[in-house]
Every structure is written in C-alpha cells, then in structure tokens.
Amino acid sequence: MDENLLRRVSASWTKSSLESIGLMLQGNPKVVITAHRSPDGDAVGSTLGLYHVLKAMGVDVVVALPDRFASFLDWMPGVQSIVFHSEKPEIVEKHLAQANVLFCLDFNSPDRAGSLADCIRQTDAKLVMIDHHRDPDAFADLMVSDPSCGSTCELICDWVLASGHWSKMSIASAQCLYTGIVTDTGSFRFPSVTAHTHEVIAGLLDLGLQHAEVHESTFDDQSLSRVQLHGFALSERLKIWDKAGVGLVALDLNDLERFEYESGDTDGLVNRILGIRGVRMAIFMRESDPGKVKMSLRSKGSLDVQALAVEHFSGGGHTNAAGGILLGMSAAAAKDKVIDVIDEMISRQL
Numbered sequence: 001m002d003e004n005l006l007r008r009v010s011a012s013w014t015k016s017s018l019e020s021i022g023l024m025l026q027g028n029p030k031v032v033i034t035a036h037r038s039p040d041g042d043a044v045g046s047t048l049g050l051y052h053v054l055k056a057m058g059v060d061v062v063v064a065l066p067d068r069f070a071s072f073l074d075w076m077p078g079v080q081s082i083v084f085h086s087e088k089p090e091i092v093e094k095h096l097a098q099a100n101v102l103f104c105l106d107f108n109s110p111d112r113a114g115s116l117a118d119c120i121r122q123t124d125a126k127l128v129m130i131d132h133h134r135d136p137d138a139f140a141d142l143m144v145s146d147p148s149c150g151s152t153c154e155l156i157c158d159w160v161l162a163s164g165h166w167s168k169m170s171i172a173s174a175q176c177l178y179t180g181i182v183t184d185t186g187s188f189r190f191p192s193v194t195a196h197t198h199e200v201i202a203g204l205l206d207l208g209l210q211h212a213e214v215h216e217s218t219f220d221d222q223s224l225s226r227v228q229l230h231g232f233a234l235s236e237r238l239k240i241w242d243k244a245g246v247g248l249v250a251l252d253l254n255d256l257e258r259f260e261y262e263s264g265d266t267d268g269l270v271n272r273i274l275g276i277r278g279v280r281m282a283i284f285m286r287e288s289d290p291g292k293v294k295m296s297l298r299s300k301g302s303l304d305v306q307a308l309a310v311e312h313f314s315g316g317g318h319t320n321a322a323g324g325i326l327l328g329m330s331a332a333a334a335k336d337k338v339i340d341v342i343d344e345m346i347s348r349q350l
Contacts, residue, residue: 017142017144021128029060029101032063034065034102034120035047038067039067039069041184042106043106045153047063048076050156050173051078051081052078053160053169067085068084068263071264073179075221076175077175077176089115101126102120102123102126104120104130105131105152108129109137127139128144133147133316134306135316150184151185154196157177170207181201225259225262226265229259232258233255244280244342246342246346248335249284280300281305283338293326297317312337313338
C-alpha cells in the first residue's frame with residue numbers, strides 16, 4: 001500500500017498510541033482479543049483480522065467472544081479457533097486471567113461485552129479499546145476511538161499500516177477486515193464512508209483479495225426460511241408513519257419459531273425497512289427471550305437515532321445506526337412503548 005496513506009489514517013492513531021501498543025506487544029505477551037455480545041460482521045472481522053496479523057508477527061494470541069454470531073459469517077478464516085464464553089466459560093475465563101494484553105474491539109463499554117463484562121473489569125491485563133461508537137466509557141489503558149470512522153475494521157487496517165506491519169497482512173486477514181468494512185458501512189452507502197475507506201479497500205485488493213467471493217459468502221448464502229421470514233416481516237408486521245417517514249417492524253418469539261429462526265436471520269431487515277420510499281427512520285424489534293426485546297435503529301441524513309436509543313431504549317451507537325434493548329416487558333408491551341415514543345417524537349416536530 002502507498003505509504004502516503006499514513007497521513008490519512010484516523011487521527012486517533014497518534015504516535016503515542018502506536019508506541020504504546022508496540023511496547024505492550026514486546027516480550028512475548030499473552031494476548032486475548034474480544035468484542036461485543038451478539039457479534040456482527042465488524043466485530044468478528046476486526047477480531048479475526050487482528051488475530052491473523054498478530055499471529056503472523058509471532059504473537060501468542062487467542063480470540064474469545066461472549067457468544068456465537070450469525071451462521072453466514074462461519075466461512076471466515078480463523079473461525080474455528082475462536083472460543084466462546086457461552087459454550088466454554090472456564091476456558092475463556094482462564095485465557096482472560098492469564099492475558100497480559102486484552103484488545104477490546106468494536107465496543108465502548110464493558111457492559112456491551114455481555115457475560116464477559118465482569119472479566120474485563122477485573123482483569124490485570126493491559127486493556128486496549130479500538131472502537132468507532134460514540135461516548136465511550138473510560139475503561140481501558142489505551143483508548144482509540146473514532147466515531148467518524150465507518151467500522152472498527154478500518155481502524156485495524158490503519159493500525160496495521162501505521163505501525164509498519166502491512167507486510168503481515170495475509171489474504172485471510174484481508175478477507176476478515178473487508179467483511180467488517182462492507183457490512184458495517186451498508187456496502188459503502190452510509191455517510192461514514194470516506195475516500196480513505198476506499199483507499200483501504202484498494203490496499204486490500206492489491207494484496208489479492210477477491211471481494212466478489214467475500215460478498216457471495218456473506219450475502220448470497222441465505223436459507224429459504226430466512227428469506228420467508230423477511231417477507232413475512234415486511235408484509236405482515238410493518239407499520240409506517242407516512243407523513244413522518246418512520247417504519248417499524250416487531251417480531252415476537254412465535255413469529256421467529258414459525259420460520260425456524262437461527263441467529264442472524266433478521267440481520268439486514270432494518271435496512272430493508274429504511275429502503276422503503278419515503279422512510280427516513282427504521283426500527284426493527286425482535287423478542288430474543290421472554291421479557292427481552294432487542295432493537296436496531298437506522299436513519300438517513302441528520303436524523304439522530306443514537307440520541308433516541310440512549311434516551312428511551314438503553315442503547316447507543318451512531319447518528320444513523322444505533323441499537324437498544326427493552327427489558328422486563330412482553331413483545332407486545334415493548335412494541336406499544338416504541339409506538340408511544342414515535343408518536344411523541346412526531347408530535348414534538350409538528
């Protein structure tokens with residue numbers, strides 16, 4: 001990659017932050033990489049992308065995640081090496097107890113790591129947070145935070161380049177990092193995409209990355225039941241506020257069971273809502289357990305769904321992409337609450 005790109009990497013990668021990680025990686029440390037619960041493409045891509053680079057550098061490194069991710073990411077190189085706290089808690093906790101350095105990727109608060117939150121708070125390891133979400137908690141020894149960046153994977157690419165390790169970037173790491181970038185930027189359509197984003201992709205392509213293969217593996221391997229679930233959601237569970245440009249889909253456990261739901265089957269559904277003509281804000285709700293409803297929010301332009309998620313849904317994220325959660329209520333009650341919030345929001349704007 002053209003070394004001139006060094007001048008355009010995230011401003012969060014200061015000389016001091018690069019030197020700090022360099023020092024942490026000296027002396028054959030035990031390194032663990034983790035990400036947030038219910039890992040998405042950026043979380044899995046950044047952890048595995050960094051894993052492959054560190055392995056190529058000779059670092060003793062393990063990826064330990066709170067729980068499983070959607071099956072459409074199972075193709076990614078290195079997946080078989082990941083250990084999951086939800087499946088092998090003793091092994092994961094042992095790795096964290098022995099770690100000298102813990103990379104926390106794609107989350108800005110220990111709470112976002114689900115079952116690993118307490119382990120992160122209690123570890124004696126040096127903590128490195130690399131993330132692009134707004135309003136991070138000050139929980140790490142080194143915090144590299146850039147909310148203007150479209151993905152954590154782009155920040156990892158910047159570190160590899162700026163730290164002088166681009167020669168360690170393999171096709172496997174390039175595939176993982178490209179996956180995170182393309183999924184978290186909505187296939188490069190979100191406002192967070194910059195010229196530098198495309199320059200990073202060009203660098204990955206120069207390595208020999210076959211981007212069409214990544215797209216096919218990630219987006220073109222859907223089960224029939226997943227396609228049918230999306231069709232049902234949009235035809236039977238969609239509510240539109242026409243004048244306000246708001247769309248809402250809410251699915252309960254019965255809906256999911258009807259279509260043999262598997263983890264990740266509803267990924268992308270919120271973007272389908274946002275793609276409807278006239279819709280400027282989309283909300284997708286899914287009952288994950290009795291009394292627990294997860295939410296995804298997306299918007300266009302300056303409409304700030306992050307503020308909405310923080311104020312009403314114990315969530316956070318970015319201006320145009322955020323998440324939230326509602327606890328202690330049924331799916332029906334959660335839907336009613338969201339409708340009330342939207343109605344109130346609309347009334348204030350009128």
